[in-house]
Amino acid sequence: MSLFNFGSIVATPGALQFCEKHKINPLLLLGRHIAGDFGDLSADDVAANVHAVQHDLRVFSSYKLADGKVWVITEADRSSTCILLPDEY
Secondary structure, eight states, rough: OOOSSSEEEEOOOHHHHHHTTTTTOHHHHHHHHTOOBBBBHHHOOOOOHHHHHHHTEEEEEEEEEEEEEEEEEEESSSSSSEEEEEGGG
């Protein structure tokens, strides 16, 4: 179940390479993100995401995987969701 609209789905080449290297399906990360499993965030950041979902603000998730992190960010206007690595932000 999706808590919010996610718009177009895009991913950076680096995120796709990372996922392929570690046999991670990036769509599973997207599924976690839109279901409200925001990954490895502090309680304050999770609360900020809950607020963001309710008030159409940017939603951010961070997942520690293998030897790195993958971020998933949905824009406030819900036009797109991007899967990326932190150093690609």
